[in-house]
Amino acid sequence: MLTVRAPATSANLGSGFDVFGIALDRPADVIRVERAPETTITVTGVGSQYIPEDPAKNTVGAVADALDAPAHIEIDKGVRPSSGLGSSAASAAGAAVALNELYDRGRSREELVPIAAEGEEVVSGIAHADNVAPALLGGFTIVAGGEVVRVDASLPIVACLPEASVSTRDAREVVPRSAPIEDVVETVGHASTLAVGMTRDDPKLVGRGMDGGIVTPERVALIEGYGDAREAALDAGATGVTVSGAGPTLLAVCREGNRRSVAGAMLDAFDARGVESRAYQTAIGEGARLYE
Ligand SMILES: Nc1ncnc2c1ncn2[C@@H]1O[C@H](COP(=O)(O)OP(=O)(O)O)[C@@H](O)[C@H]1O
Ligand SMILES: N[C@@H](CCOP(=O)(O)O)C(=O)O
Numbered sequence: 001m002l003t004v005r006a007p008a009t010s011a012n013l014g015s016g017f018d019v020f021g022i023a024l025d026r027p028a029d030v031i032r033v034e035r036a037p038e039t040t041i042t043v044t045g046v047g048s049q050y051i052p053e054d055p056a057k058n059t060v061g062a063v064a065d066a067l068d069a070p071a072h073i074e075i076d077k078g079v080r081p082s083s084g085l086g087s088s089a090a091s092a093a094g095a096a097v098a099l100n101e102l103y104d105r106g107r108s109r110e111e112l113v114p115i116a117a118e119g120e121e122v123v124s125g126i127a128h129a130d131n132v133a134p135a136l137l138g139g140f141t142i143v144a145g146g147e148v149v150r151v152d153a154s155l156p157i158v159a160c161l162p163e164a165s166v167s168t169r170d171a172r173e174v175v176p177r178s179a180p181i182e183d184v185v186e187t188v189g190h191a192s193t194l195a196v197g198m199t200r201d202d203p204k205l206v207g208r209g210m211d212g213g214i215v216t217p218e219r220v221a222l223i224e225g226y227g228d229a230r231e232a233a234l235d236a237g238a239t240g241v242t243v244s245g246a247g248p249t250l251l252a253v254c255r256e257g258n259r260r261s262v263a264g265a266m267l268d269a270f271d272a273r274g275v276e277s278r279a280y281q282t283a284i285g286e287g288a289r290l291y292e
Contacts, residue, residue, distance in 0.1 A: 001034045002102050006094030006288040007138075008079040008280075009086035010159065010251045011130040014210035014242035015190035017175075021141050023134040024157060025285035027078040027085070031060070031094035033102050036072040039064045045077030047087070059088045059119025060095035066115045067107075069099035082165035084245035089131030092119030096136065097288045109136045109287065113148055124168040131245065138287030140198040153198040153284050155206060156254040158238070160229060160266040163276040164248045166222055171246035174218040183214050207240025207253045216243050223248045225273040229266045236265035 007028045013020040029045075039055045055061025060073050073095055079087040096112040099105070107115070116132035133141040133148045140153040179187075194209025196202075220226045220243060229250055230241040237258040244251040254262050263279035270277040 001032050002098045003291040004031045004094040004098040004288050005029075005291070006031060006090040006097070006135055007285055008090055008159070009131045009134045010084070010157075010244040010249070011086060011128075012213070012215065012243070012245060013194060013251070014213040014216050014240070015187050015194055016130075016142070017213065017215045018128050018130050019143055020191070020194070021086075021130040021134040021143070022153070022157075022284045023138045023287055024085070024159065024280070025282045026280055029079050029087070029090040029094055030076040031091060031098050032074040032076075033071045033095065033098040035102060036070055039070045039073065041073045041075065043075045043077060045075070046079070047081045048077050050081050051075070051077065057122065059092035059122055062119045062122045063092050063095040063116055064099055066118050067096070067099045067103065067105055069103040069105065071099060071102060080161065082167050083161050084166065084243065084247045084249040085159060085161070086131035086135060086245060088123045088168075089116065089120060089135050092116040093132045093135035093288050095119075096132075097290055101290060110148055112136055113143075124172060126172070134287065136287050139284060142195065151195075151198045154201050155203055155284050156256055156259050157282050157284060158233070158252040158254055158259050158263045158266065158279055159244055159249050159282060160233075160252065160263065160270070160277055160279040161249045162223065162225060162270050164224065166247045168246040171219055171222060174222070175215050176218060179214045186212055187214055203239040203253050203255050207238065210240040210242040210253065213242070219243050219247050223250075225270050225275045226250065228273060229269040232265040232269035233262050236261045238262045
């Protein structure tokens, strides 16, 4: 039996819809695989009651098909589904790494990106790779033109998850089909600033580069208490706050030493609105790790 720890991820980062992503140190899914004549799946852990074990409906089933690697796959969820923390992608990336090894398929991590993205198509209708790329490669990733660029970034992060669910499929319904050129120009400016900030591990540039975006303002409306929690985090010293993936998690970029106060401020702000939440004090981290 092979075991893989596959991390949560945060996609978009405000200005990089369907393009930018980061791997997070925690939380993570644990995937265990063993050869079998046909694919079967068991799911335990956080939110497992909402995750189908039918291989046709689970992201790992699509990955097993794509690698022609039938297996019994055990998924222990650490990343809550429909959270905006790449839950479906963590399992898909973990399964891709584990099955590639189990069947000696010889695919590189980069080659596994489109394979893991097939799992995302099962749940959101589109094979967006902005979660599976960092889940496989770690660090900060840019998915563009079918290629992935990886930057070995390192920054303190708080991910604050309110007690609500937003399905990526639903949140894609509010994505504008077109945008005024002024908004596109502004977004390109922010995205460029963010990418340079990542190469320098500069929380100020990264935070500034997360501002605005064409998609984020539409999604904020789906998250009760977003505005208050964002303000509280910025007041506590976060350098930037945006929606993580499709939400409802809020992603706050921090400076060394201020994660605890940022996390506390966000929890208090949600609490004042009567919304329960939990905060992960985490960091940009490594990709899926294989344990023999
Ligand atoms: N292995 C899996 N892990 C998590 N969710 C899964 C998995 N397989 C299928 N799903 C389904 O995917 C949906 C959650 O994915 P999504 O809406 O993209 O949110 P996120 O990936 O941010 O948690 C849920 O409907 C869940 O049942
Ligand atoms: N680019 C996608 C990212 C979805 O991330 P998730 O963590 O919410 O699954 C989108 O914004 O739709």
